[in-house]
Amino acid sequence: MELDDLKQTWNQNQSTKPLNTDIMELIQHKSYGPLAALKKAFRKQIVLMAIIPAYFIILNVDNPDALLNNVILWSYIAFCLGVIIFSYYNYRIVNKMEGMDHMVKVNLEQQVDLLEKRMKWKKTALMFALIFFILLIEIVPYFQHYRMLDKWHSLPAAIRYLVYAGLFVLQYFANTFVNERRYGRHLKYLKELVKEMQ
């Protein structure tokens, strides 16, 4: 079978027409592309990171002094703010990428870069957040007293450190698993295509 012999037939062929070709109706639908999925994930993260601290603030609103002096809560709010800023920054990048009118090679490279960076940043940020909260749990009881933290500090140091080490391992595997499940296959597919285009 020679391709050139079939060119005429190819160009005369009407091809299968999709059932719905009403353009105005179609553009009202929401996108199911991978970039739309990422945008949705960032949006969800922003909303979640705004709701949780707000919930804790509302919960403690009757006791403003305790609220203002709660180091752990404010540290958590700072962490949430960091995540919100990072997610919003990513959201804007994805928003700019949507429409995908770049050359195919450029578009694929951009998508690989975005996914890899997101996974790398997420991994680093989670590691730092965990270190930060462990330090907080270890240091805060020297300045402020919380019933739960005091109980935790009544345990031998070796057990506490063992639990922290366990948390690091768990966090590493959970993050790798989630990333692989959500983006792993697609990222591999995109990387293969980029390699194919070299």
Place this chain on the structure above:
Amino acid sequence: MLKLEAEKEFIKHISQHELMLYKVCRVYAYNDADRQDLFQEIVIQLWKAYPKFNGDSKISTWLYRVALNTAISGLRKKKNLIRSYEPASMPEPAGEHDPQYSEEERLQQLYYAIEQLNAVEKAIVMLYMEDRSYEEMEDILGLSQGNLRVKMNRIKEKLRQLTKNY
């Protein structure tokens, strides 16, 4: 008012090139439901990209870029997160020397053979069949003309192997 005019112009452009869009869907999706989903996704992406289109390139080049980028990036089904298409299996050969073996049937065999190619090769072969110049293919895909020629020769050989029984 401006939005209405933009919509009218957009529909005009799509209508002029709808056959090309159907072919992208035919090459990248393997059943009617997937083709409908892909067509819808391409139209949405075109509509999103339309305000950025400033006429620097030909409208057909721009349409190909968005359509191929959308098709190659794959679709995400509601619960399956991000997924890529899987091609259907090759149909039984009909025999090239059969007098009943029409051009149309040969074209269908070609479509099935194209299904076995990877997403980039599909884009190259499709543009080739659409009689696009190597210059325009370079502008759409971002591959050098030399690289495209080499790849095209390899693809022709691959398709020849895939269809040698037909």
